[in-house]
Amino acid sequence: MLPFLVFVGIFLLVPTVTVVVGAFQSDDGGFSLDRVRALTDETPMRALRESMLLSFSSAAVGSVLGALLAYLVVTAPPTSVIRRTVTAVCGVLAQFGGVTLAFAWMATLGFGGLVTNLLADAFGRDDSGSAWLYELPGLVLVYTYFQIPLMVIVFLPALEGLRPQWREAAVNLGASTRQYWFQVALPLLRPAFLGSALLLFANAFAAYATAAALVSQGAPITPLLIRSALTSEIVLGQANFGYALALQMVVVVAVVMTLYAWLLKRTSRWLS
């Protein structure tokens, strides 16, 4: 017990506290709000906005499509090949994301990629393709690739908790399929769906590897801004600004995860 506490204290809590303290320090060590105030400058604000936009759109697309895929899977019998394959593949893609996915999409839609070339052949367009993959829309697409699997993993249990008896009861009382879905199933699934979507949002907001591998220069989103704060030693005080940025990230993720935990509790009232 004690070694565990000490270990977690050193390697998890100390870094976190360092970030929080560092964010409220001035360059000579005293208390100051300068670094936190610097968050409202134009560059970090824009990065935050883009990050939010990226997280929101990839979470929205990911949760809708992921829920759809989860539904397709749940209607198959538990032992079917489809179900096993989908859950296994989703496990890999959601947990082993990062760099590999960035490369996979570069090979697909980047310069000289598979689909780029196919499109070039089909429409006689310029062979080199465009750079949209390396900008925000491209990031949304690539993020979706690991958001959908994550959604399937977290949403599947809720769908499985939807008991057939409820549908039978509704049908016995004269409900149509439409009525069953809109008045029974969807209200039951709503907290689980929203909760999972929040988890996806936090996941995208904190993701670093994919974006870092894809965008090698510049810092359009907050995680990459942290990278440049950490790696650039040219501008004095930049490294310390990383603390404020990291604090901002913790706050956003913590708020989202708290909401998630709350929704999860509401979900478990019915679907567990």
Place this chain on the structure above:
Amino acid sequence: MTGSVSWRVLRGVLLLAFAAFFVLPLLALLDFSTKVPGTGERTGEAWRTLLDDPALTEAIKTSVLLAVLTVVGMVVLLVPTMIWVRLRVPRASRLVEFLCLLPLTIPALVIVVGMKGVYAWVDYFIGDSALTLTFVYVVLVLPYAYRALDASLSSIDAVTLAEAARSLGAGWLTVIVRVITPNIWAGVLSAAFIAVALVLGEYTIASLQNYETLQVVIVLLGKSDAPQSMALSLAAILFAAVLLLLLSLLDRRRRPSGKK
């Protein structure tokens, strides 16, 4: 649900669309890694020379070693703690759970920013080596390892087992190592698999600390030898797939059909 023909067709089409979306980028990886840039001829060159690059083999060695050390560290740290908490201090179980799940809320990126001070000490005591990443990696895998171990601990009656062993004269060490641990072997194994997959796929911390692990080298290679980096990416994800597939087989054996 409804067995109508149109629903079945729709379902098939949708499943195919999803499959295409997920398989296409992987096929593209394969395509790219076997193509000569410019001419478009097929070649196995990138795959053949994969292990010739000394920097690469070094990185793979580092990553594998890190994975092993992380698993060892995780098992040594977490297994006795969780058993001990369950047997002796159930009051602390909420605390341990909270701490274990905390890394989900504190992104790896944040830990990197804050760990400079801690790592100055680590470097001072142990020396500056990529293997020191083990410590943070153990923290990173905590949530996943915790869930796997907790599920498997809950499925056995640990308290009764421990009492039986104690009344036969076993010490606490014997209880933990020789009585409880063998009973949660499946949980330990799945925690280990997840840890290995996570460590092999980890990029954030390693790259920002300037250590050359597998993923970092893949990105570096991407700038000099694209086909080779693509080949390596594909190999890495296939390896992780095999690993996690084994894990799901293991899971299934532990929890027979239907039960969640």
